[in-house]
Amino acid sequence: MSTANISSPQHSTAPAAPSTGPSVKTQRIVALILLLCQGGITVSGSIVRVTGSGLGCVTWPNCHPGSLVPIQGAAPMLHQAIEFGNRLLTFVVAAAAIASIVVVHKAQRRKELKVYAWAGLAGVFVQALIGALSVVLKLSWWSVAIHFLPSMVLVWIAAMLFSRINEPDDGTPTRLFPAAVRTLAVVATVALSIVLLTGTFVTGSGTHSGDAGVGMEGRLGVDTYGMAIIHAVCMYVYLALTLIVVFLLHRTGAPKVAKKAGWVLIACIVIQWAIGVTQFYLHIPRWTVPFHVGMSSVVTAFTAVLWAHGLRRVGNEDDTTASTAQRGDENVPAAHS
Numbered sequence: 060m061s062t063a064n065i066s067s068p069q070h071s072t073a074p075a076a077p078s079t080g081p082s083v084k085t086q087r088i089v090a091l092i093l094l095l096c097q098g099g100i101t102v103s104g105s106i107v108r109v110t111g112s113g114l115g116c117v118t119w120p121n122c123h124p125g126s127l128v129p130i131q132g133a134a135p136m137l138h139q140a141i142e143f144g145n146r147l148l149t150f151v152v153a154a155a156a157i158a159s160i161v162v163v164h165k166a167q168r169r170k171e172l173k174v175y176a177w178a179g180l181a182g183v184f185v186q187a188l189i190g191a192l193s194v195v196l197k198l199s200w201w202s203v204a205i206h207f208l209p210s211m212v213l214v215w216i217a218a219m220l221f222s223r224i225n226e227p228d229d230g231t232p233t234r235l236f237p238a239a240v241r242t243l244a245v246v247a248t249v250a251l252s253i254v255l256l257t258g259t260f261v262t263g264s265g266t267h268s269g270d271a272g273v274g275m276e277g278r279l280g281v282d283t284y285g286m287a288i289i290h291a292v293c294m295y296v297y298l299a300l301t302l303i304v305v306f307l308l309h310r311t312g313a314p315k316v317a318k319k320a321g322w323v324l325i326a327c328i329v330i331q332w333a334i335g336v337t338q339f340y341l342h343i344p345r346w347t348v349p350f351h352v353g354m355s356s357v358v359t360a361f362t363a364v365l366w367a368h369g370l371r372r373v374g375n376e377d378d379t380t381a382s383t384a385q386r387g388d389e390n391v392p393a394a395h396s
Contacts, residue, residue, distance in 0.1 A: 079165075080162070080165035080166035080167060081162040081165055081166050082166075083166075083224070083225060085162060086162045086163065086166060086168070086224050087221065087224055087225060089155070089158050089159050089162050090159055090217065090220045090221040090224050091221055092155050092158070093152075093155040093156055093158070093159045093179060093217045093220070093221075094214070094217040094218055094220075094221050094360060096148075096151055096152040096155045097152060097179070097210070097213045097214045097216075097217045097356070098214050098217075098353065098356030098357065098360065099148070100145070100148050100149070100151075100152050100210070101207070101210045101211075101214070101352050101353070101355070101356050102349050102352055102353045102356075103144070103145045103148050104145060104206070104207070104210070104352070105348050105349045105351075105352040105353075106141060106145075106349050107141055107142055107145050108203070108262075108348065109345040109346075109348045109349065110137070110138065110141055110345070111138065112137070112138035112139075112141035112142045113142065113193075113194075113198045114134070114138075114142070114194065114197070114198065115129070115134050115135070115137075115138035115139040115140070115141060115142030115143065116129070116134075116139060116142045116143055116146065116194070117133075117134070117194070118194070119190070119191035119194050119195070120191070122139065122142075122143055122146075128143065129143050146190075149183065149186070149187055149190075152183050153180065153183045153184075156176070156179040156180035156182075156183055157180060159176040159179060159180075159220065160173070160176040160177060160180060163176050163224070168224070168228055169228040171223060172220060172223060172224055175216055175217075175219055175220035175223070176220060178216050179213060179216055179217055179220065182209060182212065182213040182216065183213075185209060186206065186209055186210065186213070189202070189205055189206045189209065190206055192206075193206050200262075200263030200264070200279045201263070201279075203259075203262070203263065204259035204260075204262070204263055207255075207259055207262075207352075208255060208256070208259065210356075211255055211355065211356070211359045214356045214359045214360050214363075215359055215360070215362075215363045217360075218359070218360040218361075218363035218364055218367075219363050219366075219367055221364075222363065222364050222367035222368075223367060223372075226371060226372035227372055227373075227374050228372075230371075230372030230373050230374050231372065231373055232370055232371070232372050233370070233371060233372070233373045234369065234370050235313060235314055235317065235368065235369060235370070235371055236308070236311070236313060236317075236368075236369040237307075237311050239307065240304060240307045240308065240311060240313075240369070241369050243300060243303060243304050243307065244304055244365070244366060244369060246300055247297060247300035247301050247304055247362070248362060248366065250293065250296050250297040250300055251297050251358070251359065251362055253293050253297075254290065254293045254294050254297050255355065255359075257286065257289055257290040257293050258290055258355070260279060260281065260286050260289075260290070261283060261286050261287050261290050263279035264279040264281045264282070264283040264286055287339055290335075291335065291339070294328075294331075294332060294335065297328070298325070298328050298329075298332070301321070301324060301325055301328060301362075302325060304321060304365075305318065305321035305322060305324075305325060308321055313368075314368065316368065317365065317368035317369075320361060320364050320365045320368055321365055323361055324358065324361040324362060324364075324365055327354065327357050327358045327361055328358055330354060331351070331354040331355070331357075331358055334347060334350050334351045334354060335351060338351060
């Protein structure tokens with residue numbers, strides 16, 4: 060592997076504010092709000108689960124047959140309020156997604172950003188349908204699992220939008236990591252996917268079914284303890300791969316912002332590990348689950364940010380970055396649009 064330095068841009072890569080339409084700062088604020096909403100609704104969903112409120116509303120899109128809103132006496136009012144509140148948050152996420160579409164179109168940004176924005180909105184509708192399916196199937200473990208995993212994809216997309224939106228539309232896509240680092244980053248991302256997948260298996264076999272009336276019916280029939288061990292091993296592999304990636308970023312002279320993102324990601328993984336260990340030894344107390352789910356979104360977001368730093372659009376006036384990137388990876392020239 061080449062260890063030649065890869066210089067960070069000497070000039071700002073932020074696009075100039077458009078003459079008409081929202082400024083880049085406004086676009087980033089909207090993208091950040093969308094990212095927070097995509098991550099936040101995963102936390103509210105976990106609160107629904109651990110409070111046993113999953114069937115606080117027993118139909119969809121109505122809360123109860125013939126009623127869009129909760130009905131006194133149809134179910135415990137707290138459970139109805141929590142589940143109905145989670146459904147209402149879908150509209151908040153949708154509004155944030157629509158706002159991101161509006162700002163990137165009004166600012167006449169490049170196609171890549173528009174694709175991320177539209178994908179975020181499409182994902183909200185897909186998630187609404189999956190959520191309806193999980194209610195119809197009485198919170199079957201696999202329906203809940205496929206409800207969670209797309210949430211992480213949407214967090215990834217929102218993080219990519221936030222990260223990419225500050226790059227100049229007319230810049231040259233330039234690879235800032237050598238091939239070996241990029242390949243290892245791909246492997247680490249796959250490892251993260253496996254961590255998330257095995258996490259749904261732990262949840263699917265655990266005691267938090269999502270509603271007291273469901274109990275353990277329809278749960279994943281595997282040993283929760285053993286699955287937790289497998290989940291932990293996958294997490295250790297992911298952490299080790301991320302550490303190697305960050306080490307190589309320092310060895311190859313990657314941009315400081317990429318190295319900083321890497322260390323923040325490692326810190327988030329360690330926090331997530333600590334929460335997981337606490338859950339394991341305390342037998343998954345309810346209060347720990349929203350923290351664990353929330354940190355899943357944070358880890359996923361920072362993984363996406365680190366990934367995004369491997370290929371950045373650099374202002375055309377900055378030839379230094381492109382040439383040094385090519386020297387750091389002679390066999391793979393800088394990408395062009």
